[in-house]
Amino acid sequence: MITKKEVKHIAKLARLGLKDKEIEKFQKELSSILGYIEKLKEVDISKVKTEIQPIGIDEAARKDTEKPKPKIENSKKLLELAPAVKNSYLKVKSIF
Amino acid sequence: MELTDLTIKKAHQGLVNGEFSALELCKAYLDRLKEKEKEISSYLTVVEDFALSQAKKIDDMILEGRDLPVLAGIPCAIKDAILVEGIRCTAASKILENYIAPYDATCVKKLKGEGAVILGKTNMDEFAMGSSTENSAFKITKNPHDLTRVPGGSSGGSASGISANECVFALGSDTGGSIRLPACFCGTVGLKPTYGAVSRYGLIAFASSLDQIGPMAKTVEDCKIVFDVISGKDEMDSTSVEPKLKVQSEKLKVNELRIGVPKEYFIEGMEKEVERVIKKVIKKYEELGAKIEEISLPHTEYALACYYIIALSEASANLARYDGIKYGYSVSDKPASLMDVYLQSREEGFGPEVRRRIILGTYALSAGYYEAYYLRAQKVRALLRKDFDEAFKKVDVILTPVSPTTAFKIGEKINDPLKMYLSDIFTVSVNLAGLPALAIPCGKTAPHHFAKEVRKQKRFNKEKIFSSGNKNLLQSGGGLPIGFQIIGRPFEENVILSLGEIFEKYGRAH
Incomplete structure (x- = not known):
């Protein structure tokens, strides 16, 4: 069973605000899902090398050549999507 | 036959033979959509003017006597996780409620290149996380076969849209069944292509080692037509590949x-x-x-647990980009610190299932648990893949x-x-x-x-x-x-x- 403290810690790592009553809800739900996932412990994985490579991908890297500069209009489009902008920079809260 | 009953092939023939114009076809679907949306709710966004202008272009092509690609003038719908330039793209999340796609996904670019007419964006589970489309932040989509039931998910709006004749075909995305389950529940056809067969550039990421875009349609033939258009290598997606095996x-x-x-x-x-x-x-x-032949895939019972560890871990990393700063929802009243901007924007922007999955994924990747969960799941995944490799030595396809x-x-x-x-x-x-x-x-x-x-x-x-x-x-x-x-x-x-x-x-x- 996950503790409330753990839920709070994980939520902070995930940068996810939680309400107090949600902590308890998540505690219960996560414990039940993790209980199900315990199943994986039954599998003998001692002989398996980790293999995460997708199928058939051999030459994913592009040629190391100069790419055309991105267009200014594209940057503008992206800036328009930002919640707060100042002089073409994204505006954030002071971090100190 | 009603215009809204047609398959791609039949609609194409009708256009070529001059039985109806692309504009008429488009209008028939828009009318149908207006009538059906009240009960089904397949769409999150309908782009009527855009659709009509696309159809008009196709009619001009016909007038000029040019050859018509098979998808030209065919009304279709796009899952709202896939970007269409200039059109709102929400992934059915409040956090992207006002996000206007700044570019076309590669598969959309290819559809547009063939002249397909985009009617709108379909409802889904938020960030494709769900099996019923009930996790949408905006609306509940109904199954056209029984309005008290779900259409399946996460590409529920694409499936219900096809089933209710609100489009000829649609694009969906499939991370753990999100094309196939709704296709099954709504009585339509859906193809989840091989990982890498279709470029995912412009697909809002859920779990990057699993996600794949695919076609959904009324018939297998239609799925094949759309797949042929959208598949292939794309330099914007390094996991995409040119299919080497072409079986006639x-x-x-x-x-x-x-x-x-x-x-x-x-x-x-x-x-x-x-x-x-x-x-x-x-x-x-x-x-x-x-x-x-009866075969065995011995690790099948572990697939779901394995899937959830991997999908949720990858999701927690992929969704870290929604920070209330670069784009998307940002908390409106001024919080005290940058940390609070993150915490509150994500708390208010993400729905319950997405939050649940981010927390689970973060937990599985956190210090001390990585080996027990993520690494173990990757190894079980290798065993599952081996099951299939073994099976495909004995049989050509598997039916379930x-x-x-x-x-x-x-x-x-x-x-x-x-x-x-x-x-x-x-x-x-x-x-x-x-x-x-x-x-x-x-x-x-x-x-x-x-x-x-x-x-x-x-x-x-x-x-x-x-x-x-x-x-x-x-x-x-x-x-x-x-x-x-x-x-x-x-x-x-x-x-x-x-x-x-x-x-x-x-x-x-x-």
């Missing part, structure tokens, strides 16, 4: 094929009707000359049900996450192994005691009763679509599509 469908002979039926996919708790109909499909293929049940009731599973996750039990293995799989409708549940009641009424209008939402009549769930799944070797989409076409041609009429 004309050469496919069903009597030379070996079809594997894995015993692990016929489990206790499966609906009797589903089992009955799937067994009939197997028998049909046998009659057509295919060799049926898409889901152990038919469409469930709205609200039935939404408060029990684990129960909802179990809906994907027959679809997740395919994503873990990166294989192509096709979902094909093959029948409907018999109306049981419902039939007795109805048989008394001589003038029985099936559609009317199913759409009336009369719960008493629908208790038995009669008339709900059932689908089967054909899984192929990597990049052998042509084989599974051809086998699907054979079923459509010879299997349905009995």
Whole structure:
């Protein structure tokens, strides 16, 4: 069973605000899902090398050549999507 | 025949022969959509003016006597996780409620290049996380076969849209069954291509080692047409590849094929009707000359647990980009610190299922748990893939049900996450192994005691009763679509599509 403290810690790592009553809800739900996932412990994985490579991908890297500069209009489009902008920079809260 | 009943091929012929114009076709769909949306809610955004202007261009092409690509003028819908330039793209999340796509996804660019007419963006589970489309932040989509039931998810709006004739075809995305399950629940066809067969540039990421875009349509042939257009290598997606194996469908002979039926996919708790109909499909293929072999995929029972660890871990990393700063929802009243901007924007912007998955994924990747969860799941994934490799030495394709049940009731599973996750039990293995799989409708549940009641009424209008939402009549769930799944070797989409076409041609009429 996950503790409330753990839920709070994980939520902070995930940068996810939680309400107090949600902590308890998540505690219960996560414990039940993790209980199900315990199943994986039954599998003998001692002989398996980790293999995460997708199928058939051999030459994913592009040629190391100069790419055309991105267009200014594209940057503008992206800036328009930002919640707060100042002089073409994204505006954030002071971090100190 | 109504214009809104047409397949791609038939609509194309109609346009070429001048039986109707692209504008007429487009208008017929927009009218149909206006009428049906009140009850079905397939779409999150409809772009009427854009659709009409696209259709107009196709009519100009016809007037000029130019050759018409097969998708030219064909009205389609795009899942709201896929970017269409200048059109709102939300992934059914509040956090992207006002996000306007700054560019076209590669698959959308390809569709536009062929002249397909985009009608709008379809509803889905938020960030494609769910099996019922109930996790959308905006609306609940209904199953056109029974309005009290879910269309499946996460590409629920694409499936219901096709099923209710609100578009000819649609694009969906499939991370653990999100194309196949809704296709099955709504009685349409859906293809989850091999990992890498279709570029994912412009798809809002959920779990990057599993996500794949694919076509959904009324027929296998239509899926094939769309797949041929959207597949291929794209330099904007380094995981995309040019298919090396091109199997000519004309050469496919069903009597030379070996079809594997894995015993692990016929489990206790499966609906009797589903089992009955799937067994009939197997028998049909046998009659057509295919060799049926029982096979075993021994690690199947671990697939779902494995899937959830990997999908949620990857999701927690992918969704870190929604920070309330670069784009998307940002908390409106000024918080004290940058940390609070993150915490509050994400708290208010993400819905409950997305938050649940981010927390679980973060937990699985956090210090001390990485090996026990993520690394172990990756190893189990390797074993699952090996199961398939072994099986494909003995058989050419694998046939299974898409889901152990038919469409469930709205609200039935939404408060029990684990129960909802179990809906994907027959679809997740395919994503873990990166294989192509096709979902094909093959029948409907018999109306049981419902039939007795109805048989008394001589003038029985099936559609009317199913759409009336009369719960008493629908208790038995009669008339709900059932689908089967054909899984192929990597990049052998042509084989599974051809086998699907054979079923459509010879299997349905009995």
